[in-house]
Amino acid sequence: xxxxxxxxxxxxxxxxxxxxLLPMLVxxxxxxxxxxxxxxxxxxxxxxxxxxxxxxxxGLDNYLWLMRDPVWWRAVWNTLLFTVVSVAVETALGLGIAxxxxxxxxxxxxxxxxxxxxxxxPTVVSAQMWGWMFHDLYGVVNAILLGIGLIAExxxxxxxxxxxxxxxxxxxVWKSTPFMALLILxxxxxxxxxxxxxxxxxxxxxxxxxxxxxxxxxxxxxxxxVLFRTLDALRVFDLMxxxxxxxxxxxxxxxxxxxxxxxxxxxxxxxxxxxxLVLVLxxxxxLAVTLGRVRVDAGx
Amino acid sequence: xxxxxxxxxxxxxxxxVWAVFPFAWAVITSLKVGSALFTVEAWPSQPSLANYTAxxxxxxxxRNILNSLLAAASVVALSLGLAVLAAYALGRxxxxxxxLLLFVVLGVSMFPQVAVLSGLFELVRWLGLYNRIxxxxxxxxxxxxxxxxxxxxTFMRELPKELEEAAMVDGAGPFVIVTRVFLPLMGPxxxxxxxxxxxxxxxxxxxxLTFTLTDDARTVPVAIALMSGASQYELPWGRIMAASVxxxxxxxxxxxLFQRRIVSGLTAGAVKG
Numbered sequence: 001x002x003x004x005x006x007x008x009x010x011x012x013x014x015x016x017x018x019x020x021l022l023p024m025l026v027x028x029x030x031x032x033x034x035x036x037x038x039x040x041x042x043x044x045x046x047x048x049x050x051x052x053x054x055x056x057x058x059g060l061d062n063y064l065w066l067m068r069d070p071v072w073w074r075a076v077w078n079t080l081l082f083t084v085v086s087v088a089v090e091t092a093l094g095l096g097i098a099x100x101x102x103x104x105x106x107x108x109x110x111x112x113x114x115x116x117x118x119x120x121x122p123t124v125v126s127a128q129m130w131g132w133m134f135h136d137l138y139g140v141v142n143a144i145l146l147g148i149g150l151i152a153e154x155x156x157x158x159x160x161x162x163x164x165x166x167x168x169x170x171x172x173v174w175k176s177t178p179f180m181a182l183l184i185l186x187x188x189x190x191x192x193x194x195x196x197x198x199x200x201x202x203x204x205x206x207x208x209x210x211x212x213x214x215x216x217x218x219x220x221x222x223x224x225x226v227l228f229r230t231l232d233a234l235r236v237f238d239l240m241x242x243x244x245x246x247x248x249x250x251x252x253x254x255x256x257x258x259x260x261x262x263x264x265x266x267x268x269x270x271x272x273x274x275x276x277l278v279l280v281l282x283x284x285x286x287l288a289v290t291l292g293r294v295r296v297d298a299g300x
Numbered sequence: 301x302x303x304x305x306x307x308x309x310x311x312x313x314x315x316x317v318w319a320v321f322p323f324a325w326a327v328i329t330s331l332k333v334g335s336a337l338f339t340v341e342a343w344p345s346q347p348s349l350a351n352y353t354a355x356x357x358x359x360x361x362x363r364n365i366l367n368s369l370l371a372a373a374s375v376v377a378l379s380l381g382l383a384v385l386a387a388y389a390l391g392r393x394x395x396x397x398x399x400l401l402l403f404v405v406l407g408v409s410m411f412p413q414v415a416v417l418s419g420l421f422e423l424v425r426w427l428g429l430y431n432r433i434x435x436x437x438x439x440x441x442x443x444x445x446x447x448x449x450x451x452x453x454t455f456m457r458e459l460p461k462e463l464e465e466a467a468m469v470d471g472a473g474p475f476v477i478v479t480r481v482f483l484p485l486m487g488p489x490x491x492x493x494x495x496x497x498x499x500x501x502x503x504x505x506x507x508x509l510t511f512t513l514t515d516d517a518r519t520v521p522v523a524i525a526l527m528s529g530a531s532q533y534e535l536p537w538g539r540i541m542a543a544s545v546x547x548x549x550x551x552x553x554x555x556x557l558f559q560r561r562i563v564s565g566l567t568a569g570a571v572k573g
Contacts (some may be wrong), residue, residue, distance in 0.1 A: 009468070012417070012474075013393050013474055014393060014395050016389075016473070016474035016475065017389035017393040017394075017395055017474070018395070019400070020385035020386060020388055020389040020474070020478075021385075021386050021389045021390070022447060023382050023385065023386075024382045024383065024385070024386040027382060027441055027445060028404075028405070028408055028441075028442075028445060028446070030423075030444050031416075031420070031423075031438060031439065031441045031445075032408045032411075032416060034419060034423070035416035035417075035418075035419025035420045035422075035423060036411070036415060036416050036419060036573065037416060037419065038419030038422060039415055039416060039417070039418050039419045042418050047398045047418075048558055049421070052421075052422050052425070056497075072454075073524035084409065088363075097315060099310070100308075100315075105312070105355060106306060106309075107309065107312045107313075110312075110316060111312050111315060111316060112559070113556055113559070114315070114316040114319040114320050115315070115319050116552075116555050116556065116559065116562075117319055117323060117552055117555075118319055118322075119319055119402070119555070120499070120548070120551045120552050120554075120555040121548050121551070121552075122502070122503040122505075122520075122521050122524075122547065122548070123503060123505065123521075124503070124505050124522075124525045125326075125521070125524060125544040125547065125548055126322070127525075128524060128525070128540050128541075128544055129322045129323065129325070129326045129541070129544060130322060132325075132326070132537050132540070132541065133322060133325060134331060135537075137338070138337065138338045138339075138340065138537075139340075140325060140340050143340035174319075174322070174531070175317070178319070231410045234412070235412035235413065235414065237413070237414065237505070237506050238505040238506070238521075241509075241525070242505075242525045254412060254413075254414045254506075255416075257414045258414055258417065258506070258510070261359075261414070261417055261418055261421075262510055264416075267418045270417075270418065270461065271418050274412070274414050274415045274417065274418070275415065277412050277414065277415060278411055278412060278415045281410065281412060285410070
């Protein structure tokens with residue numbers, strides 16, 4: 001701090017800071033903190049949507065039932081599979097697109113504008129668009145694949161239990177890869193140019209430059225992007241709900257929890273499922289921060 | 301070398317087609333009516349705007365758009381107002397617990413919406429907001445507020461120290477510094493952050509699905525997701541695609557117009573390793 005700032009001035013600034021923070025903190029406590037506390041609380045009761053104020057405690061019963069429900073485990077498995085596969089594919093594709101965008105090739109502006117389109121489209125809309133394209137009778141995907149002879153008969157893409165989850169993953173990859181590409185591109189653009197000049201003068205192979213120079217340098221930014229996408233994928237709801245409804249073959253943990261909370265009006269049990277989802281996300285974050293050494297900081 | 305260029309060109313073309321085709325197909329489908337919907341053809345032989353007129357005349361889609369606009373605009377205005385003050389405190393004043401607060405703010409933006417659903421439902425019902433836009437204005441704050449605080453904090457940090465010191469020498473208090481000195485400089489940052497928060501609110505589905513009941517109260521994503529035909533097995537694909545095109549065209553326009561700002565806004569909070 002500068003010398004001409006008197007201690008009392010600094011104290012005044014600090015007091016103002018807390019005053020400025022107060023409205024935001026009150027709102028967050030109201031819309032996030034309190035509802036979360038209530039959800040955790042409800043998870044130990046038999047509350048239903050109709051009797052939110054008349055319920056009794058049931059201890060850990062909801063959690064015990066949850067652990068014994070094969071549909072729940074299917075939802076856990078679906079969510080984890082969806083997360084791992086889609087984030088991995090999006091990272092690889094995003095990295096590729098970012099590298100193309102970063103190289104000075106013709107058609108770069110067109111490409112950047114084009115990949116922004118999937119990102120701008122609401123998830124619900126993209127789910128409907130792809131649902132129509134994957135339609136079993138009138139869908140363009142079946143028509144094209146039949147036309148070039150890749151399949152012998154039309155497939156029921158979203159109804160077939162073996163195909164539905166891959167379809168959901170494919171739609172997510174289409175929608176979210178641009179986000180990955182843009183974040184990685186931003187990291188690439190911050191790299192010092194002279195480093196590459198030096199590598200080129202020394203005649204190092206581009207592939208080697210990528211693995212030895214580029215990848216280690218963008219690793220911190222890449223890890224943050226992967227963490228953001230992972231947390232986003234773990235709580236996926238819209239895509240499954242619109243594309244395949246409450247179908248068990250694709251149901252995510254969020255879809256499962258909402259089905260019990262709202263459709264079956266079993267707030268206690270649904271809250272237990274939602275609470276477990278929060279714990280999974282917390283575990284993923286802790287894992288990323290400790291093992292992956294991801295540092296997230298507002299402009300540190 | 302020439303071969304390499306052609307290969308790269310094809311690769312870029314392939315990615316562009318992959319990115320754009322689904323939307324193009326939605327546009328084409330939206331122009332088809334009747335049996336034309338059930339034949340796969342690149343362009344309808346008799347293009348028609350009937351689907352577009354139907355969603356506005358036979359369904360309250362105009363009302364749905366208004367609902368979405370109202371909910372998203374008010375929640376963005378409120379978030380930006382709260383976030384500017386908070387961002388000054390978090391970005392420019394050193395106090396104990398600042399790191400923890402930033403972590404909490406980020407944590408809130410990350411946790412699953414379904415986790416607050418029952419608590420929020422109770423709150424919404426208690427406030428008498430069920431099936432009203434107010435319920436969405438309340439619940440959307442959970443993701444727009446942390447996001448705007450986070451991005452504006454990174455921006456506040458980068459404003460020059462000299463500006464603030466000069467104002468302090470002139471006897472300006474913190475509130476005057478924020479509103480008179482910093483706010484005029486933050487136009488671009490507010491626009492980019494506001495736009496991203498607006499898109500997030502405009503696209504929100506889970507809360508809107510849960511806290512509204514009737515057709516009139518629905519927002520655009522819910523209306524598009526729940527659009528149904530005469531029977532359960534007969535989805536009105538032409539209308540669904542028409543509605544999709546109507547809400548997506550302005551978004552794509554905005555995004556392409558503000559390309560650079562959006563990219564910098566997205567990366568402001570995320571990529572600082």
